[in-house]
Amino acid sequence: MKNVKILASALILAAIMQSCKEKDNLEPVVSTPEPEKEQAEAKAPLGNPDDVKAEDAAGKFQVAKLGYKYDALEPNIDAATMEVHYSKHYKKYTDELNKAVKGTPQETQSIEDILGKLDLNNKALRNNGGGYYNHTFFWEVLSPGGAKAPAGALAEAINKDFGSFDAFKTQFTEAATKQFGSGWAWLVVDKSGKLVVGSTPNQDNPLMPGVGIAGKPVLGIDVWEHAYYLKYQNKRPDYITAFWNAINWDTVSKKYTAATAK
Numbered sequence: 001m002k003n004v005k006i007l008a009s010a011l012i013l014a015a016i017m018q019s020c021k022e023k024d025n026l027e028p029v030v031s032t033p034e035p036e037k038e039q040a041e042a043k044a045p046l047g048n049p050d051d052v053k054a055e056d057a058a059g060k061f062q063v064a065k066l067g068y069k070y071d072a073l074e075p076n077i078d079a080a081t082m083e084v085h086y087s088k089h090y091k092k093y094t095d096e097l098n099k100a101v102k103g104t105p106q107e108t109q110s111i112e113d114i115l116g117k118l119d120l121n122n123k124a125l126r127n128n129g130g131g132y133y134n135h136t137f138f139w140e141v142l143s144p145g146g147a148k149a150p151a152g153a154l155a156e157a158i159n160k161d162f163g164s165f166d167a168f169k170t171q172f173t174e175a176a177t178k179q180f181g182s183g184w185a186w187l188v189v190d191k192s193g194k195l196v197v198g199s200t201p202n203q204d205n206p207l208m209p210g211v212g213i214a215g216k217p218v219l220g221i222d223v224w225e226h227a228y229y230l231k232y233q234n235k236r237p238d239y240i241t242a243f244w245n246a247i248n249w250d251t252v253s254k255k256y257t258a259a260t261a262k
């Protein structure tokens with residue numbers, strides 16, 4: 001009986017040792033991916049903004065040159081968002097605007113004149129004319145380089161009309177954050193020459209009559225999800241924070257000068 005117990009104990013011990021040995025020899029089940037290869041597959045090469053052209057080469061409206069590369073606003077505005085925004089969304093507004101004005105009196109007018117005299121019931125012109133103007137404007141105020149804060153006459157006007165730059169920034173950020181759904185927030189010069197902040201839904205803008213805010217745009221932010229979803233998902237406030245870092249204040253100053261010129 002004693003021998004049987006010893007034999008049983010020895011067998012159990014042997015089994016445990018074998019089990020440990022097998023564990024030591026186990027190959028990892030999940031193979032380690034090759035990081036470089038994975039990255040290369042996930043990241044398609046960026047296109048060239050200069051290759052983006054309106055469908056109708058003879059159309060009244062053409063895609064405005066971006067003037068910088070898709071990744072030029074990184075990390076604030078990511079290259080993938082810039083590429084789809086410029087080469088797909090903006091191009092589409094341009095193409096649809098050309099179709100909307102073809103053979104109409106608007107075909108010979110500037111985009112500012114078209115929007116200033118717009119019949120809001122003309123949905124094709126309202127959406128695509130607005131989309132064309134708003135984005136053309138947006139690419140300019142969002143260019144790399146330039147002053148990082150307002151200066152000169154613009155800085156003085158901001159202080160005069162809002163109390164301080166911070167007070168203006170808070171008001172503009174709030175307008176952009178609270179615009180429900182798709183739309184834009186704006187800083188405009190109204191007809192009395194005063195700076196005013198407001199927002200518009202969809203592709204409406206302050207040049208259009210009867211949209212709640214009127215004046216000449218000086219600064220604008222696109223708060224459609226297509227403008228930020230790839231990088232910021234649902235976090236619109238994070239995108240708005242990043243937007244402040246990507247503004248070219250020299251361009252904004254030039255727009256202010258033009259808007260206040262007699």
Ligand code: MN
Binds near residue numbers: 085089224227
């Ligand atoms: Mn957009």
